[in-house]
Amino acid sequence: MKRWTPNTILLTAWLVFVCAAYPGYVDEYGVNMLADARSAWYSGAQSPTMTSLWSVMEWFIAGPSGMFLLQGTALLLCAYHLMRGALSDRASAYLAGALLLLPPVLATSSIICPDAQFVAFLLLGLVGLRAKNRPAQIAGGIALLVAGCVRPLGAAAAFPLLAIALPIRLSTRWRQIGAALIATVTLAFISVGVNKALVDGDEHSKVRTDRGMAFAQTLGTSPVRTWRPTYTRFVISKDVGKQLHVVAKHSRVQSAIEKIVRASGKTPLFYPLVYFILEVALFGFLAIRRDPLPFAIAASGMAHELALYWVDGAPRFEHSNWLIISTLLAAALSWRRFRRPEPSPAAPPDPLPLAESPAPASAA
Amino acid sequence: MGQLFERVKVWVAARSPRQILLFGFALFVLYGFPGYMSNDSVNQLLEARALTFSDGHPPFMAAEWSLLDRIIAGPVLMFLLQGGLFLVGARMIFERAFCPRGAAWAAIGTLLFPPILSVMAVIWKDAQMAAYLVAGTGYLLQPRLRARIFGLVLLIIAALVRHNGLVAVFPIILLVFELRSGMRLARRLAVVGGAAVVLVGLTFGVSRVLTTSHVQLTPMWSDIVGVIAFGDTRSDDDLREVLRGTPLVIDHGFQPQARILYALRGAYRITQGDERMFRLAETPEESAALSRAWKDLVLGDPGAYLAYHWNDFQDLLGMNPEHPPGIMWNWFLEDSGNQVDMIDHDATWSRFQWRVSVVVYWIGVHTPLFSPWFYALLAVVVGLALCRARLPAALLLSGVLYEFSFFPAGANPDYRYSHWLITSVSIAVVLMVKQRLTRRRE
Numbered sequence: 001m002k003r004w005t006p007n008t009i010l011l012t013a014w015l016v017f018v019c020a021a022y023p024g025y026v027d028e029y030g031v032n033m034l035a036d037a038r039s040a041w042y043s044g045a046q047s048p049t050m051t052s053l054w055s056v057m058e059w060f061i062a063g064p065s066g067m068f069l070l071q072g073t074a075l076l077l078c079a080y081h082l083m084r085g086a087l088s089d090r091a092s093a094y095l096a097g098a099l100l101l102l103p104p105v106l107a108t109s110s111i112i113c114p115d116a117q118f119v120a121f122l123l124l125g126l127v128g129l130r131a132k133n134r135p136a137q138i139a140g141g142i143a144l145l146v147a148g149c150v151r152p153l154g155a156a157a158a159f160p161l162l163a164i165a166l167p168i169r170l171s172t173r174w175r176q177i178g179a180a181l182i183a184t185v186t187l188a189f190i191s192v193g194v195n196k197a198l199v200d201g202d203e204h205s206k207v208r209t210d211r212g213m214a215f216a217q218t219l220g221t222s223p224v225r226t227w228r229p230t231y232t233r234f235v236i237s238k239d240v241g242k243q244l245h246v247v248a249k250h251s252r253v254q255s256a257i258e259k260i261v262r263a264s265g266k267t268p269l270f271y272p273l274v275y276f277i278l279e280v281a282l283f284g285f286l287a288i289r290r291d292p293l294p295f296a297i298a299a300s301g302m303a304h305e306l307a308l309y310w311v312d313g314a315p316r317f318e319h320s321n322w323l324i325i326s327t328l329l330a331a332a333l334s335w336r337r338f339r340r341p342e343p344s345p346a347a348p349p350d351p352l353p354l355a356e357s358p359a360p361a362s363a364a
Numbered sequence: 365m366g367q368l369f370e371r372v373k374v375w376v377a378a379r380s381p382r383q384i385l386l387f388g389f390a391l392f393v394l395y396g397f398p399g400y401m402s403n404d405s406v407n408q409l410l411e412a413r414a415l416t417f418s419d420g421h422p423p424f425m426a427a428e429w430s431l432l433d434r435i436i437a438g439p440v441l442m443f444l445l446q447g448g449l450f451l452v453g454a455r456m457i458f459e460r461a462f463c464p465r466g467a468a469w470a471a472i473g474t475l476l477f478p479p480i481l482s483v484m485a486v487i488w489k490d491a492q493m494a495a496y497l498v499a500g501t502g503y504l505l506q507p508r509l510r511a512r513i514f515g516l517v518l519l520i521i522a523a524l525v526r527h528n529g530l531v532a533v534f535p536i537i538l539l540v541f542e543l544r545s546g547m548r549l550a551r552r553l554a555v556v557g558g559a560a561v562v563l564v565g566l567t568f569g570v571s572r573v574l575t576t577s578h579v580q581l582t583p584m585w586s587d588i589v590g591v592i593a594f595g596d597t598r599s600d601d602d603l604r605e606v607l608r609g610t611p612l613v614i615d616h617g618f619q620p621q622a623r624i625l626y627a628l629r630g631a632y633r634i635t636q637g638d639e640r641m642f643r644l645a646e647t648p649e650e651s652a653a654l655s656r657a658w659k660d661l662v663l664g665d666p667g668a669y670l671a672y673h674w675n676d677f678q679d680l681l682g683m684n685p686e687h688p689p690g691i692m693w694n695w696f697l698e699d700s701g702n703q704v705d706m707i708d709h710d711a712t713w714s715r716f717q718w719r720v721s722v723v724v725y726w727i728g729v730h731t732p733l734f735s736p737w738f739y740a741l742l743a744v745v746v747g748l749a750l751c752r753a754r755l756p757a758a759l760l761l762s763g764v765l766y767e768f769s770f771f772p773a774g775a776n777p778d779y780r781y782s783h784w785l786i787t788s789v790s791i792a793v794v795l796m797v798k799q800r801l802t803r804r805r806e
Binding site for chain 2: 018059062063238241245246251253
């Protein structure tokens with residue numbers, strides 16, 4: 001039997017993703033954002049940057065499908081691109097496909113929400129900044145800026161990534177980190193400014209005061225889960241769908257995939273706490289191993305999750321999307337190191353040895 | 365500016381055929397996504413979901429849609445299928461005259477040519493047939509026998525998705541299909557004859573097997589009304605005698621009523637609505653009386669029959685001052701108020717779609733590019749002047765014969781009926797001109 005090429009594997013994974021949830025699920029926030037995008041009047045209740053992104057997408061593809069394809073495709077290709085640095089092409093393609101189709105990732109990537117867009121742009125930014133050519137690096141910087149604007153405190157996730165990928169070479173590591181910090185603070189200020197400039201209304205998302213409780217619920221440690229693990233409706237109601245011209249129904253294939261995702265929603269796969277613990281363990285392991293890319297990705301996931309303590313007024317499973325993806329991505333990137341420690345490179349032969357090496361015993 | 369233009373030129377020149385095709389396909393998707401639909405499309409989708417296939421529309425297309433609808437509900441997979449098949453087939457056809465990159469450019473140029481694009485973006489049997497015909501022709505040109513057999517299968521499907529699709533398929537099989545290269549003419553004709561028999565057998569067999577409810581499609585109603593309308597003045601008593609036993613709903617003023625119905629268009633009006641002249645036949649006696657009346661009228665006044673059909677055919681070719689209807693179809697649903705609930709699907713235009721639609725419509729109204737007569741003329745003139753090979757001849761013959769198959773059908777003229785004429789002539793003309801230029805250079 002012929003072995004599948006990486007392109008075939010990626011295409012298959014992409015097609016399964018599209019078949020699973022096309023044209024994308026739109027929840028109440030999505031409905032508001034789409035309505036805002038079409039009316040060009042942005043309320044502050046949702047992410048105004050994502051609303052404006054959606055309005056740009058509406059120029060080319062109306063409805064949720066453009067955003068759905070963007071977030072799924074970016075996640076798949078960026079994960080593949082990052083893994084290629086550590087694994088073979090085929091293994092990277094298989095793992096990237098598996099990452100996209102893993103129920104907790106698929107569940108969020110199927111919803112048109114800021115969390116899925118945030119991950120897409122964050123990864124696009126990381127890949128772009130690590131590229132060799134200047135236009136790709138500029139595009140990566142812009143993508144990272146968009147990621148920072150899409151989610152409140154998104155800049156927190158950008159800092160570890162900037163620390164390893166900022167295309168400025170400074171003499172010491174601490175200077176490099178300092179530059180990344182300055183870039184992160186700038187990014188945070190710009191994102192606040194952009195979002196303020198985009199908002200037309202006075203309505204802003206409200207942050208609850210009981211932060212500890214909200215954060216516990218975000219991680220899933222609270223005895224009562226206030227969020228739903230999966231959302232699988234194409235639009236919140238048919239009447240709303242008719243008004244927005246977003247009406248779709250599940251095909252048989254989609255219904256079958258939906259059942260699997262819903263069933264796995266009751267398993268620990270959908271508990272962010274599991275990923276948080278895993279990421280902490282991975283973080284320690286990678287700190288010892290000194291593997292910068294997976295370390296930065298794990299740090300970014302943790303930073304973003306911890307930042308939710310301050311901004312997550314209404315905990316949802318989707319908010320932990322980057323935590324889950326970063327954990328899995330960092331684990332995949334450090335997989336080889338788990339299997340066997342990398343041998344230290346052999347020292348080059350001395351071109352002018354002090355003495356001749358002793359002859360083998362047999363020859364003597 | 366010049367430097368930038370040069371850099372863009374170099375970049376474009378470095379693109380591979382696959383990248384060019386992907387670019388063209390992306391533009392096609394942006395234009396029509398997720399696929400436009402009319403009442404016919406909705407009816408076929410409903411049949412596909414209910415798995416009850418009538419032969420009012422070719423049942424194969426509904427069966428095909430029912431399969432795709434199980435993967436992703438709605439029109440999107442049908443839309444991608446017809447666009448993809450067309451592009452792949454057109455590339456293979458153009459590779460006979462162009463280099464691979466040239467063939468890719470010519471293929472996307474054909475798909476995005478407004479008179480072709482405006483129908484290819486709609487989920488219609490006409491678009492499906494054109495896609496299967498182009499892909500089938502492309503595969504018939506391939507060196508491997510397996511690919512050529514696959515081409516035959518695609519052509520059989522093309523014949524299955526329209527009632528008169530066989531007419532378009534025959535010339536292509538006759539002139540393009542080769543079991544082995546270098547066969548003697550007699551043997552080749554025998555093989556082609558065998559393939560044609562298989563084609564006809566499969567076309568009728570598959571349609572019959574798939575059909576679960578029969579719909580009587582007959583030109584009799586239109587012919588009776590058309591012949592009375594175009595015939596010499598006849599008295600009511602005379603016509604009452606001819607139409608005796610038929611399910612008439614009026615008892616006088618037959619000829620004026622027939623002329624009103626013809627002027628109003630819409631064959632359905634003959635048996636439905638306020639102006640109707642008949643009701644549908646309910647007994648075998650009424651059907652027999654209709655057949656007799658049809659024979660009496662058509663054979664008694666063949667001039668009126670031909671005049672009426674010629675007038676319709678002129679409408680179809682766009683030779684009358686009014687354009688044939690439907691030169692630009694960009695509705696996602698024709699009656700969205702009711703159909704959204706029926707099929708659980710709705711969509712709206714992106715700004716890009718809307719603007720391109722406006723441009724396409726403008727071209728349709730202000731240029732002869734959307735006039736089928738222009739392509740019929742082109743087929744005759746350019747075909748006679750330049751056609752020196754079997755492939756363009758097959759395409760021209762296929763398009764022209766298919767167009768003529770509407771002459772006796774008596775269907776209400778619609779732009780999409782001429783889509784295959786326009787597509788086949790466009791592809792054939794590009795091929796002939798390119799081959800001529802290449803020969804002249806050599």
